[in-house]
Amino acid sequence: MKITLKVWRQKNANSPGWFKTYQSPALNENMSFLEMLDVVNEELANRGEEPIAFDHDCREGICGTCSCVINGKPHGPHKGIATCQTYMRSFRDGDTIVVEPFRAKAFPIIKDLVVDRKAFDRIQHAGGFISVRTGSAPDANAIPVPKENADLAMDAAQCIGCGACVAACKNASAMLFVAAKVSHLGLLPQGQPERYKRVKAMVTQMDEEGFGACTVTGSCEAVCPKEISLDFIARMNRDYGVSLLKGEPKKIAGGGAA
């Protein structure tokens, strides 16, 4: 099969970008989308042109590095998979495929389809962790966890931090990502001590990075390769509300060492 590729080309964050159209060489329909880009790039390199820069790493849907908005949907046409798990058989011979980078102020373009998603790392650094050592895996049932909480925490922990939720949201909101991270730790016993401090810190950092707010359109859930549920955003909002009610901790004079 052959396709026409309309790709966003941009030298760096400061120069303007534009779409460029390429005809692909003959492709095997069982190639992945990223392999197709590899093949197109090989040809470009042979012609002495600059290859298309795109993000990728594991190529099996677990690292969250691949990105791209393919024909108007982050991670391509299917539900619950990443760009790297999208295969050319999902398109028809002769199709024109439009490929754009994720667009958000908080995700500046580095080059072509590669965007800088360090804003997510900074949100994680603000509170997406447990400060004390949690030790090695505890013995079964040594720390009781309700089954439904364990399941929900596992669902939330699936988030691979790819940023497709931001890319799809009309407000470029990062709420689904932050909600997944907040909920995953907040649902487990080890995450309890910092539960309310965490949600406050992560939401504050999220706002500082310049992501938009949630208007409950549900596009994030629809494109998320891990199908993270919108319910986690409600959970995060709930925790945030409780954290506002709790307020700041009482100041203690002497710091305990008089």
Added chain:
Amino acid sequence: MTRLFTSTVGKKFVMAVTGAALFLFVVGHMVGNLQFFLGAEALNRYGHFLQSNVELLWTARIGLLVMVALHVWSASALARANRAARPVQYANWKPNSASYASRTMVMSGLIIMAFIIFHLLHYTVKVPAVNLTGKDFNTMTETLTGDSTRHDIYEMMVLGFSQPLVSGFYILAVGLLCLHLSHGVSAMFQSLGLKNHNYGPYLDRAAKLIAIVLFLGYIAIPVAVLLTKCGGCCP
């Protein structure tokens, strides 16, 4: 606590709570209006009852104005931030399962606000210039036993809605209000964190159903007025 007014999630709380209050008003207002169908006596008595207690009337009015102000403030602050969050738009864009109502909340909200201003001028302040009938609604009163008079709301509504342009704008605005609510009524639960997989789907369906009921309830009056008026001229 200042985070309630500075953070995105906090502003959503403000929007949801004020939205809930305004929604309750919208329901109450419809139920009150529907007394139109009980005839002039019932409607005018109800209107008189609302207007006679000036203290309560103004408490309610100021309360509503504060709710509107906070709702509009949070919406515009968030809308500005949301727009700024994506400076470069996509060339090729799909809504990716975002509903039409959810994507147009700002637009529907703005038109509803314009309508509310018109509506207040029309029936509350009763500015003669905006009712297009050439009559002054302030002078429409009925005399009760004794010397006391009360405002003839029934007459005012019939006359007001018999103007097709006015009724048309009313129906359009109510339609947009219901579109707004078909998303807003369930989204406010989400914003307040009161939604999950157990009852979330019911909330979504209830919001749509409520929107339809409200729409029918509100347009019943102008439609009835226009139909009776029309009944006079066409067979």
